[in-house]
Amino acid sequence: MSGKAAERFTAVVIGAGHAGLAASHFLSQRSIDHVVLERGEVANSWRRERWDSLRLLTPNWQSRVPGLRYEGPDPDGYMTMGEVTEFIGRFATACRAPVRRSSNGSSPAIPT
Numbered sequence: 730m731s732g733k734a735a736e737r738f739t740a741v742v743i744g745a746g747h748a749g750l751a752a753s754h755f756l757s758q759r760s761i762d763h764v765v766l767e768r769g770e771v772a773n774s775w776r777r778e779r780w781d782s783l784r785l786l787t788p789n790w791q792s793r794v795p796g797l798r799y800e801g802p803d804p805d806g807y808m809t810m811g812e813v814t815e816f817i818g819r820f821a822t823a824c825r826a827p828v829r830r831s832s833n834g835s836s837p838a839i840p841t
């Protein structure tokens with residue numbers, strides 16, 4: 730924090746996976762000021778801890794987050810990793826989650 734003023738928030742959410750983004754969505758709905766701290770990037774687990782050929786085990790029609798659901802042409806299909814990260818990214822944008830990524834992209838926002 731050297732040289733920077735400390736910031737205060739009512740709530741701090743750790744992680745911009747779909748759980749953290751959903752928490753942000755509901756905090757925003759209630760006008761509760763908050764920040765989402767992310768050690769990597771939005772949907773980081775799906776980008777970094779999965780493999781390219783993986784598809785969701787849950788069908789598309791079951792894939793939904795608050796205010797956003799699969800609306801493509803294949804409700805009985807299974808999302809690819811690219812589609813999952815795009816879906817979660819779209820959710821982050823739609824709910825205007827105040828995500829702050831780690832400056833170096835690898836270290837945790839708070840120690841694990």
Ligand SMILES: Cc1cc2nc3c(=O)[nH]c(=O)nc-3n(C[C@H](O)[C@H](O)[C@H](O)COP(=O)(O)OP(=O)(O)OC[C@H]3O[C@@H](n4cnc5c(N)ncnc54)[C@H](O)[C@@H]3O)c2cc1C
Nearest residue numbers: 744745746747748749767768773774785786787837838839
């Ligand atoms: C191989 C595999 C297949 C799966 N398939 C399915 C499926 O088909 N359908 C399904 O519903 N679920 C599936 N899951 C489960 C699903 O991945 C999890 O339930 C879901 O990702 C949990 O969401 P989350 O937001 O809690 O965690 P995550 O998606 O893991 O998000 C956590 C976020 O927090 C960040 N983070 C962690 N620690 C810190 C820290 N200290 N500081 C800052 N940021 C931090 C991470 O970088 C990450 O972005 C699967 C899981 C695996 C491993």
